[in-house]
Amino acid sequence: MRRWNGWGDEATEFPLRASAVRFLRQRIGKGRPLADADLDQVIESVPRSRLPEHPLVDRSPEIRVRHARGQSLGDWLAMRSGQFGVFPDGVARPGDSDQVRQVLDWALAQGAAVIPYGGGTSVAGHINPPVDDRPVLTLSLGAMDRLLRLEPENRLARFGAGTPGPALEAQLREHGFRLGHYPQSWELSTVGGWVASRSSGQQSLLYGRIEQLFAGARIETPSGSWRLPTIPASSAGPDAREWVLGSEGRLGVITEVDVRISPLPEFEQFYVGFVPDWEQARELARRLAQDRPSLSMARFSNAEETRTQLRLAASPLALSALNRYLSLRGCGKGRCMVTFGASGDAAFCRAAVKRASALVRAHGGVMIGKSLGKKWEHARFRSPYLRHGLWEHGYAVDTLETCVEWSRVDDTVSAMENAIHAHAGEGEKALVFTHLSHLYPQGSSIYTTYVFRCSPDYEQTRRRWWAMKEAASDALVACGGTISHQHGVGRDHRGWLSEEKGTRGLAALRALTAHFDPTGQLNPGCLVAEEDRP
Amino acid sequence: MRRWNGWGDEATEFPLRASAVRFLRQRIGKGRPLADADLDQVIESVPRSRLPEHPLVDRSPEIRVRHARGQSLGDWLAMRSGQFGVFPDGVARPGDSDQVRQVLDWALAQGAAVIPYGGGTSVAGHINPPVDDRPVLTLSLGAMDRLLRLEPENRLARFGAGTPGPALEAQLREHGFRLGHYPQSWELSTVGGWVASRSSGQQSLLYGRIEQLFAGARIETPSGSWRLPTIPASSAGPDAREWVLGSEGRLGVITEVDVRISPLPEFEQFYVGFVPDWEQARELARRLAQDRPSLSMARFSNAEETRTQLRLAASPLALSALNRYLSLRGCGKGRCMVTFGASGDAAFCRAAVKRASALVRAHGGVMIGKSLGKKWEHARFRSPYLRHGLWEHGYAVDTLETCVEWSRVDDTVSAMENAIHAHAGEGEKALVFTHLSHLYPQGSSIYTTYVFRCSPDYEQTRRRWWAMKEAASDALVACGGTISHQHGVGRDHRGWLSEEKGTRGLAALRALTAHFDPTGQLNPGCLVAEEDRP
Structure with missing residues (x-):
């Protein structure tokens, strides 16, 4: 249960x-x-x-x-x-x-x-x-979890909007296809939710964000049903699919979703390497993103995340052996972990992996055997469970994320991490670490995790949490980042939306929601609200 | 001049x-x-x-x-x-x-x-x-034709919205970059126009449509300036850039455009081959589109277009030699021309060209030496001039285009071509031919050209033109196609928009334009109008 x-x-x-x-x-x-x-x-x-x-x-x-x-x-x-x-x-x-x-x-x-x-x-x-x-x-929408239509020739599938990740992939697998959208929440989150919140999956380098995978929908709006047809591309005015992506329930209820599917990959493997420091990690990330490397995923942990991940995952003995080896190979205390994967045609993937491994080495790094990559693959949906393990011992954990251009990555990471440290509370510390995991030629997502011990009561704990989240959100927006690269706005992030949309964009978004929902009954308070700061 | x-x-x-x-x-x-x-x-x-x-x-x-x-x-x-x-x-x-x-x-x-x-x-x-x-x-916007900002690290450039294709590429080339957006109108059309009309360029397979290249903008709206920032990706609600793409002047005047740029390619070459018939051409197109082939462009002419293009471009002697050779190699009267190109890293491109050439052969086809590919490259922006040559001899030419899923391509091509033939006018004929040139895993664009001789006066000529255009537009929309894959809506295509957007989508589009332009003074009658059929 x-x-x-x-x-x-x-x-x-x-x-x-x-x-x-x-x-x-x-x-x-x-x-x-x-x-x-x-x-x-x-x-x-x-x-x-x-x-x-x-x-x-x-x-x-x-x-x-x-x-x-x-x-x-x-x-x-x-x-x-x-x-x-x-x-x-x-x-x-x-x-x-x-x-x-x-x-x-x-x-x-x-x-x-x-x-x-x-x-x-x-x-x-x-x-x-x-x-x-x-x-x-x-x-x-939980009862609407079935494959409703499959068009192999057109690489399209229609699902009930409440279909969660595992059920969706299982139903496609029977026909030799996959969607390839793997957000951290994949075990429980649904295809309708992915569209409504504009999510991004771990293998976005290959399969794209949900924007690229979303082909059409049926939406029940207050004034009636709306079917968005699955036209491959169009220049006939603004794309209505893009109004629905990220609409967070404000325009209507998404009941069916058409998605673009791919054949099951012939090859899929994940690899782990290390580079000496963050400077090398970030440059490697940029290089991989801008060289059309044909990888399916890549993740770059900073030194603190590398240290913490290994401490949480590995036995002290294994860890100390690994650290000794890495130090010998030039990756000392500042070492940063690099995880990447390739999916698809085997020959194509092997060439991509070879090229990426060579780039790791060119950045002073070292590739580790396949075992750590396999470990990542098996554990990749486990992070949400980590909160339970921490909680039992009196610790709370939360994450924050954004996306900025390459030239702003370092400043933004620092600003976010510093803001959290500075607001951990009187006499308290936070463990703060970061990775880059969704790469674009233009920039990267930034994903920051912070762990802190609970206060003696819930209310104080909640207040400290919000102080850290608020300060880091202010900081990332001040750096030109979006308030969310993959989590959405909801009710919690509304206050930081105007920097990205502009007052004119926000007003237009309000006009759009008011057009679909003139009585303001669809998920009110989510995404936009009348009282948003200008 | x-x-x-x-x-x-x-x-x-x-x-x-x-x-x-x-x-x-x-x-x-x-x-x-x-x-x-x-x-x-x-x-x-x-x-x-x-x-x-x-x-x-x-x-x-x-x-x-x-x-x-x-x-x-x-x-x-x-x-x-x-x-x-x-x-x-x-x-x-x-x-x-x-x-x-x-x-x-x-x-x-x-x-x-x-x-x-x-x-x-x-x-x-x-x-x-x-x-x-x-x-x-x-x-x-013609006087606003300069590069305003370049961020090589972020692969971004800002241009005045009135910068035309050649000036844009020349200014980028100085710094080692290109945009890679080559619509047929490239010599004269501008970056602001590409955004406003959601255009697509010849090398969209590699560089994407303008949607993928458009990073941000400054727009002068009736209520004030609006700056869309250049965030690489975001899940913070609907993407405001997507309201501007295809807005056709209805929301405001785009004055500056930020675009995503690429380094000048190390390698760029175009190739021509032939396959025996349309069935093979269409299947080859689908295969290339769905196999992530890493080509930058691909174009598949039907038999009539193949015949016509060669008759217009080649000397009778050369043509007859080519036809004899092709017939000997199994490409007889139904032969279809295939043009493709690759741009980027040389080793990567050579592998892609090898794979594509092998696929041409696997579809019963034959590759021709590089000369026809070079010819295509040199002539690729010449089509608009063709109208002059035809006009002098008393012929008119027009084009129509759409985009549909693979399973609908053949029916749509037939429906469009038949509609034009059927409406050429009493005792008149049209020369009608088609190619596929923008490919997606889900489907393809369809581009149909029709040539007809003028009537004895302008008004009759205009009426026959519109009868053909209207019938073909009705036909393509009835097949589930968009009224435009790359030309936009303007005033001429408004009547065919509701099938794609739905009544609810059209009403929302009207609400959006009315929000930005409450007095209806920005490009009125373009894209949407109150009198649109529901």
Whole structure:
């Protein structure tokens, strides 16, 4: 059964190694475990539903608890403390687009706010019920998880919007295809959610972002159904698909998604190497991005991330052997880990891997055997579980991400990391580390993780979290970065949107949402709101 | 000096070969030359300007004639007959964004319609003054043709929006870079126009469409300046750049454009081959598109286009030798010409060319030496001049284009070509031929050319042209195609937009334009209008 107050299935656990706990204690002090609330207690705290009965709507307290929050650290603290604040008044689980239409019309007529819900994996408050007088209906697409149409000749597939990553790939695999979109949340997140939040997957170097994979959709808008056809390319005015990408539920409910698929790769492998320092890592990243290297993924960890990842993942013995070897080969304390992969035609991939390995060496680095690459492959969807292991020992973890041009990468990484350190709290420290993982000829994404020990109570912990997140968000936007390269805006990031869109862009976005949703009932407060700072 | 009533410079001519004229006569009958109007006569017909004086606005009749029309066949017939119907009341030629702001504010205050003007190369009526009571100001960006900023590390360049293709590439070449965007209109069209009309270039397989090359912009909107920053990628809501791409002047005047650039290629070469029939050509195209072939361009002519192109370009002697050779090698009367090219790293390109050549052979085809490829390269921007050569002999030529999925390519080509044949007019014939030139894993563009002899007068010629264009447009939209893959919507294609956007998409587009331009003064009638069929 899926956890009601955390990530993934209850049966799946990845506890911390003792050596990892020692490392954390040494770096940021002894953890302070906080007591978890009990599901039964939380269920008792759920108020009476403000929605009337409807055959497609479940108003029972437990299901309302289980759909009240996403996976941001703020959500986590709310769930763990049991202080949810607000719950949806009911959860609908329609089986097809017609039922979505039916329940959407009903909810709009009730004056309810409607929150489209995919996998519930948002880390930006996309699915959190707004606090106001209106009842809230959470509309889960979870029952719409099937392949609806396959066109092998056109490399197209249509899915129910609620299809999660593993079910989507399994259904394609039967026919010899894959989508190739692997966000960190892949186990639980859905194809409709990927579109609505403009997500990006680990192998974006080859398959592109969801923008490149999204071919068409059916959307139930307040004024009726809207089918976006799957035309390969067009110059007939602005592309309406691009209004839907990142619309975060504000224009309507995405019920079916057409995606561009690829044949299963003949070859797929991941590799790990190390370079002596960050300067080399960042230059290597830029070089790989600008040389059309035909890799499917590449990731560049800074020294602190390299150190931390290895401490969390490897036994002390193995680690010390590795470190000795790397030091001998010229990668000392400042060493940075490089992970890359290739997928597709075998001969093509082998040539790409050879070229990339040569570039690692040309940057003073060294390639390690395939074992670490395999390790990365097997563990690549595990990061969200890490929060559980840390939490047990009294530590909290969160991430922040952006995208900037190459010339701004270093300043932005510094500004983000420094802001977090500076706001860790009186007498407290944070462990902060960063990697680059989505590369473009023009620039790179930046993904920063920070671990800190909990305060003695939830409210203080939450306040420190927000202080770090807010300061780092201010810093990255000041560096010219986007407030999100892959997590979206939701309710949490709204305040940092105007720098990117401009006041004119934000006003236009409001005009667009108001056009589709004149009564403001579709995911209100998400993405844009009237009170946004100009 | 640039022609006032046709394409390109007055000094540049490409007359038809005698053998080509014989070919046309045999296929569609003896041409009927129509008499051209005289510039002086047309200038005399220009009415008094309805705009007051302004230091940045030229109201002289000749400049108003020279900015009244684009390059559609309808525009051509208007210019050649001297029946312009309507002229702009003045032409502004601001030197920078601030002057654009100044003249835009002035024109809006005058109640004028404002038509942003790049290279004047529209073939869809983008820049034709609307016929109504308002004065019309044509706002030419032609003086804003400089490189404004170069960021080699970030592979970015900023240009004045009025920079035409050759000036843009020349300024980049000095620094070792290229944009790589080569629409057929490249000699005259501008970077701002490419963005506003969502254009696509010959080497789109490698460099992408303008959507992929467009990084940011400055736009003067009625309510003020709007700077779209150059963030490499973002999930922070819908991408505002995608509202501007294809906006056709309806949101504001694009004054500066940031583009993503590439280093000058180490290697660039084009090749020609032939396959026995269309079935093989189309399958080869699909295979090349879906196998990530790393070519920069590929073009697949059907049998009629192959025949016509060779008749127009080659001497009868050379042609007959070629045909004998091809027939011996299995490419008989149904033979289809395949042109492809590769650009970039030499080793990479050679491998790609080898693979593509092997695929041509695997489809029963044969590769020809490099001479035809070089010929294509040298002649690739010449097609617009062809209209002059044909016109002198009493023939008119026009093109139509769309994009559909692979499974629909054959039906769409047939439907378009048949519709044109069926509407050539009582007792008249059209020469109709087609190629595929922009390939996607999902489908292909379709580009159809039709040549017909003029009627005894202009009005009949215009009516026959529109009957063919209208029937083919109805046909391609009925096949699920876009009304334009690379020419845009303008005023001429508006009637076929609703199938692609849906009524809801069109209504949203209207809401967006109304938001930016509440008084409806920016390029009114272009892209969307209130009277569009639902």
